[in-house]
Amino acid sequence: xxxxxxxxxxxxxxxxxxxxxxxxxxxxxxxxxxxxxxxxxxxxxxxxxxxxxxxxxxxxxxxxxxxxxxxxxxxxxxxxxxxxxxxxxxxxxxxxxxxxxxxxxxxxxxxxxxxxxxxxxxxxxxxxxxxxxxxxxxxxxxxxxxxxxxxxxxxxxxxxxxxxxxxxxxxxxxxxxxxxxxxxxxxxxxxxxxxxxxxxxxxxxxxxxxxxxxxxxxxxxxxxxxxxxxxxxxxxxxxxxxxxxxxxxxxxxxxxxxxxxxxxxxxxxxxxxxxxxxxxxxxxxxxxxxxxxxxxxxxxxxxxxxxxxxxxxxxxxxxxxxxxxxxxxxxxxxxxxxxxxxxxxxxxxxxxxxxxxxxxxxxxxxxxxxxxxxxxxxxxxxxxxxxxxxxxxxxxxxxxxxxxxxxxxxxxxxx
Numbered sequence: 001x002x003x004x005x006x007x008x009x010x011x012x013x014x015x016x017x018x019x020x021x022x023x024x025x026x027x028x029x030x031x032x033x034x035x036x037x038x039x040x041x042x043x044x045x046x047x048x049x050x051x052x053x054x055x056x057x058x059x060x061x062x063x064x065x066x067x068x069x070x071x072x073x074x075x076x077x078x079x080x081x082x083x084x085x086x087x088x089x090x091x092x093x094x095x096x097x098x099x100x101x102x103x104x105x106x107x108x109x110x111x112x113x114x115x116x117x118x119x120x121x122x123x124x125x126x127x128x129x130x131x132x133x134x135x136x137x138x139x140x141x142x143x144x145x146x147x148x149x150x151x152x153x154x155x156x157x158x159x160x161x162x163x164x165x166x167x168x169x170x171x172x173x174x175x176x177x178x179x180x181x182x183x184x185x186x187x188x189x190x191x192x193x194x195x196x197x198x199x200x201x202x203x204x205x206x207x208x209x210x211x212x213x214x215x216x217x218x219x220x221x222x223x224x225x226x227x228x229x230x231x232x233x234x235x236x237x238x239x240x241x242x243x244x245x246x247x248x249x250x251x252x253x254x255x256x257x258x259x260x261x262x263x264x265x266x267x268x269x270x271x272x273x274x275x276x277x278x279x280x281x282x283x284x285x286x287x288x289x290x291x292x293x294x295x296x297x298x299x300x301x302x303x304x305x306x307x308x309x310x311x312x313x314x315x316x317x318x319x320x321x322x323x324x325x326x327x328x329x330x331x332x333x334x335x336x337x338x339x340x341x342x343x344x345x346x347x348x349x350x351x352x353x354x355x356x357x358x359x360x361x362x363x364x365x366x367x368x369x370x371x372x373x374x375x376x377x378x379x380x381x382x383x384x385x386x387x388x389x390x391x392x393x394x395x396x397x398x399x400x401x402x403x404x405x406x407x408x409x410x411x412x413x414x415x
Contacts, residue, residue, distance in 0.1 A: 001032065002168065003165075004037070005164065005170070007153060007156070010046070013040055013044075014045075016080065019080050022081065025172075026038055030130065037131050037166070038131070038133065039133045040081060040153070064144060067146055071097070075094075075096060081132055093132065097138045100116070101119070103140070111146035112148070134156075135154075149212075152214075166224070167225070173228065173231070174232065176237055177210075177230075178191070178192050178237075179254070186395045188395075192253065194238065195241075197220035202379060203256050207259075207260065223242065226239070251353050252350070257341055257390050258342045261291060261341075261384075262338045264309075269305065270303065271303055282324075290308050291309045291375070307373065309340075309373070341385055342382050363399075372384045372386075
C-alpha cells in the first residue's frame with residue numbers, strides 16, 4: 001500500500017470535534033493498509049492570538065522569542081490530536097521540529113528548510129505508530145526554534161513527503177480543491193481535477209491562497225504529487241502534478257486576482273542610463289520586493305516616468321526610501337495609489353497558442369475596464385486595474401476563456 005503524508009490546516013483542527021474527525025480520517029487510512037505521516041497546523045486563530053499577545057508585550061517583539069512563542073500553537077494541536085488517537089485505541093506520537101529533525105536556516109519568521117533527517121519518523125512507522133509532526137517550525141544550526149512564515153505547514157508537509165519519498169502528499173483544508181477562480185467571486189468557478197506545478201506556482205504567487213508558494217516549489221523540485229482536498233467531505237480534490245501534453249492543449253486554466261499591491265509612480269526622472277538601476281537597487285537593499293514595472297521615456301523633454309508595484313505594507317517604507325533619493329534626483333515627483341488590483345490569467349497552453357493576450361485585453365475593454373499596467377511570463381498575463389473592477393474583471397475573463405467547461409484532459413480522464 002502507499003506511504004501518505006497528510007497535512008491538516010487550522011480550520012480542520014479548529015476545535016476538539018474537528019480534531020477527532022481528523023483522527024478518524026487518519027485511522028481509516030491506516031486501516032486500509034497505508035503508512036500515514038501527519039502534519040498539523042495550529043488551531044484556527046491561534047497564531048493570530050499569539051501575535052497579538054506579543055505585540056501587547058512589545059511594539060517590535062524580538063524575532064527569536066516570537067518564533068518560540070508562535071511554535072507553541074502547533075505543539076498544542078499535535079498533542080491534542082495524539083491524545084484523541086490514543087483514546088480511540090491506536091498509536092500516535094507527537095514530534096516537535098527538533099524531534100522530527102527538521103533543520104532550517106537562521107531567518108526567524110521566514111526560515112527555509114535545509115535538511116530533514118528522517119530516522120525518527122521512520123522509527124515510528126516501523127513500530128506501527130502514526131508520527132504526528134508540528135508544521136510551520138524548524139530548528140537552526142544553533143538549536144534555536146525557527147518558523148517558516150504564514151502557511152508554512154504546507155511547506156513542512158511537502159518537504160517531509162519529499163524526504164520520505166512518499167507516494168502522495170495530501171493537503172487537507174476548508175476548500176474542496178483548486179478552482180478556476182475564487183468561488184466567492186464567481187459562482188461559475190469549477191474545481192480542477194489536475195493542475196501543473198507551474199500553474200499552481202503562478203496562482204499561489206498571484207493571490208490564490210489554496211497552497212503556500214514554497215510548498216509548491218518543493219513539490220516541483222522533488223516531483224511530489226500533491227492532492228488538495230477538503231477535510232469536511234469525502235471526495236477527490238485537485239492533483240498538483242507534472243505538466244503533460246493534455247495540459248498544454250488548454251489556453252487558460254484559471255483566473256487569479258490580488259488586492260495586496262500598491263503602485264508607486266515617479267515623474268520627472270532624468271532619461272539617462274543608470275537611473276532605474278539606482279532606484280531599484282536602493283529599494284532591494286531594504287528588502288522590498290518590486291513586481292510590475294512600466295517606464296515611459298520623454299524623447300523631447302529628456303525626462304521619464306516610472307511606475308511599479310510593491311506589497312501594500314511596504315508602500316510607506318518605499319516612499320521614505322525614494323524621498324531620500326531626491327537630492328540625487330531633484331526633479332523627481334513621487335505619487336502612490338493603493339486602490340488597485342491585479343487580475344491574471346494562467347495556463348501552460350500559452351506557451352504554444354497565439355492570441356491569448358488579445359482575447360484578454362479585448363474582453364476587459366468591452367467591459368469598460370481600463371488596464372493600467374501589464375506584465376507577462378510564459379504562462380501568465382497580469383493586468384493592474386482599478387480595485388472596484390476586480391469582481392467584474394474576474395467574471396469577464398472566466399467567461400471569455402470558457403473556464404466553466406471541463407478541460408481537455410479532464411474529459412479524457414472520464415470513464
